[in-house]
Amino acid sequence: MATTPAQPLPDPPKLIATDLDGTLFRSDGTLSERTRGALAAVERAGIRVVLVTGRPSRCIPALLEGIGPYFVIAANGAAVHAPDGTVAHMSPIRPLAAARLVARVRRVVPGVSFAVEYDRDFGHEPAYPTWSFGGETVPLVGAAEGLLARAPGRPVLKILAHHPTLPLDDFFEQTRCAAGPNAETTHSTGLSLAEFSAPRVTKATTLIEWSGRLGIGSHEIAAFGDMPNDLPMLTAVANSYAMANAHPDVLAAARHRAPSHDEDGVAQVLEGIVDTVLCRAGRDEAR
Structure with missing residues (x-):
């Protein structure tokens, strides 16, 4: 059964993978300032962020102009975009x-x-x-x-x-x-x-391959999603979050539950992760 974000993770993840529509973005398609700030704070804490979406590659450069320079796994895993919007890798259908x-x-x-x-x-x-x-x-x-x-x-x-x-x-x-x-x-x-x-091309396969090249294992990833195309990703990582507004299959499969996208649910979880990182850093300095 899904848990609530009030229960902190025992170890902060090394990578955050998040879906966009219905997850990071609100119902009106906007990114709140709270969520924008939480993403930036996560990266300042040394945790990587990758956006993982079903949106097509053609819209990614414009998307990044509005959201910021992040790696993007697009088209349900068929393409990886660098933070400048260029395509770094593709897995097309023959x-x-x-x-x-x-x-x-x-x-x-x-x-x-x-x-x-x-x-x-x-x-x-x-x-x-x-x-x-x-x-x-x-x-x-x-x-x-x-x-x-x-x-x-x-x-x-x-x-x-x-x-x-x-x-x-x-x-x-x-x-x-x-x-x-x-x-x-x-x-x-x-x-x-x-x-x-293409066969065997999902959000999960591309995420795990891409993160593996960074030396990050699936047990070190926290992922957020709301729809069935997120299921492979959510079941492939150690810490999966279903949004409160998620499809029933996603709510049943994820290990944790985040508040809805209209409540900035991803941001709420990320803020808790950053607090954990900063608290540990403070304890280490005090020793």
Whole structure:
């Protein structure tokens, strides 16, 4: 059962990994000054911060202009961005595998429409609804098969599928079964929208690989999230926090619970971690 942030961790983590929407950002999409200050305080205390999001790579440079210079794991693990917004690493879906995936899902789920997220831009079918993340480029519009035919030299980081009438649970199960082991399938919006990454590419796999290169193990990471696309990350680290507003599956899986994103829940936990670090430093100086 999830615990409350009032129970301090026995040892401060070496790395904070946090989702954005529904976790770090409030319901209106803003980052509070309290949360901004807590992130900065964590880094001053010597703890690294990485932002881990399902948002596409194309919006990361604009995102960092507003939030500050942090490493970002984007597109559910398919890309890693340096603090200046440039792409440091990608794990794209192979074009042929992407085309076959679209064909399978279209065959199994009539009425589905698709979007394709490349490294710097995106395309979508006419029936696919689009949402703005800021820093948008003009999308390519056309059938997914034609969009994927343009993929050489344009890495495909994520494919999205939407259905206008099927309930999310039914749609997700159908798309997950259609994709099988040929893709990682998840969802994160509460809409009938499924997200596909390359096989074995999740927030968790990229986070653990990236942190491992820094000499930080999964037992030294604290992670925050709210939706099913966060589950691999939350179950891969020693200290996982579900936001109070999280999906039921996330609340059930996380080891700890943080207050909601509209209560600056991440900031509340981070402030406790920083207090622990400063208290220990004070005791060490007193010896």
